Amino acid sequence: MISPDERFFSEGQGYFGLRENPATETHCNVWDWDQLRWIKVKGTAKIFPPGEDVETSVLAQFADYLSPEVRAITVDDDGLLTGVSTDPEEDDTFFIGYLPLSICQSLANCSTVYFSQLQELDRLGPGVDLSSYDGQRVAFKFNPLGMPLRLQMSWKEMNLLSKLPPHPNIIPFDRIGLEDVESRVIGFTTKYIPGGTLADADPKRPFRFEWLQQLIQLVDFLNLELWIIHQDIAPRNLLVDPETDKIILFDFDWAANGNDGLINGRDDVSGVVFTLYEIVTNDTHFTSIPHWERNKDMVQTIEWTCHRELDSDVSKFREFLNEWVAARTDKATEQYSNAPKRLTWPDLPTPPDYDVPFELGLTEEGETVWRTGGRSRRIALEKGQYCFRWERPPQSRLFKKPQNSM
Known part of the structure; x- marks a missing residue:
C-alpha cells in the first residue's frame, strides 16, 4: 500500500x-x-x-x-x-502521447506484456505496482504524468535496464508494458523481490560486511566499466534477495549515462557513504539536506553510534569504506573517461500525436489560432486522439463492498 x-x-x-x-x-x-x-x-x-x-x-x-x-x-x-x-x-489532466512500440527501435528486442495481462496485487509506491502474469509476480513501474522530466526519466530507465548486462546485484529487467489498443509503451516490469528495502529492515537483522563489499563492487562496475552513475543510492533503493542472499540495487530513474543527466552532489561514492552511515546509525537527518549542500565529509569525519546489528565490528566497515573512497577519489576523472563498455540508446522520440494541430483561441481579427505540441487530455479527446486512462478505484475499496460515494 x-x-x-x-x-x-x-x-x-x-x-x-x-x-x-x-x-x-x-x-x-x-x-x-x-x-x-x-x-x-x-x-x-x-x-x-x-x-x-x-x-x-x-x-x-x-x-x-x-x-x-x-x-x-x-x-x-x-x-x-x-x-x-x-x-x-x-479536468486539467495533461495528455500523454505514449510512444507506439513500432517507433521505439531501441526496445524492439524486449519481451512485452499487455496491461490487461497484469493483475494488480498491491500498490508498492508512487508509480510502482506489485502485479502478476502467467503465474509470476513482477514489479510494474509506470509513468502516468505528462511532465517532460518524468517522461525523459522513464524513457532512460527502461532503455538502461533493458541493456544492462545481467548482474547478481542489479534488479533484473523483465518486460516492456504496453497498453492494449495501440501497443503503446506505458511502463516496464522487473523481477519482484519480497522482503522490503533496507530502509524498512529490522535493525536486529545483522547487516553483513559482504553486502557492503557487494555494493562497492557494483558501484565500481557501473561507474568504471559502463560510466553509469545511479545518483540515488540509498537504503530505500536496496533489497536483499532471499533466494541468493545478495544485495540488490533498483530504481535507476535518476541514473546518468556518462555526462548525460549528471547532477552535482549525487555521485555514487557519496551515495554509498551516506547509505552505510544511515544503515549503521539509523540516523536519517542527512536525507533532509539538499544533495547540493551535502558532502561525504559530513559523516566520514564524525563518530558513528551503532544502532544496527552488524556481523562485524563497525570499525571494519568504516576502514574498508574509507580505503575505497580514497582510491576512487584519487582517480575519479581518469577512471570514468576510460569506461570500456558504455551503453547507448537514442533520445526520447517526439510522439506523433503532438503533430496533430488543435485550436487555441482567436486572433484579434477573429481567426483561429492553431497549435501543435503538448495539450490537455480534454483537447486531445475532442480531436479524436486515443488517450490511455490510468484512473482506478482507491485501494481501500478493492476488497470491500461498494459504499455510498459523493
Missing part, C-alpha cells in the same frame, strides 16, 4: 486575485498516486496560503469517498466540503 505521506502531491496554488487577500478564490490541482488522477481543490487564500500545500491534507479526508466522475471539490475556510463538480471543464 502507498504510504499516506507519499500518496498526494500538489502543483501549487493558483490565485484569482491578490494572494494576500484571505477571500481570494484559490484553485489547487492535487495528484493522487493511489487513484492515479488529478482532483482540483477549490477554496480561498485563507485556507490555501502560498507554499504550504494544505490542499493535500484537505483532499486526503475525502479522496476515498469521491465518485470517479468528480473532477473538483470545494471546501470552506475550515476545510469542510461544501461542493463537488463533475464538469469535464474542471
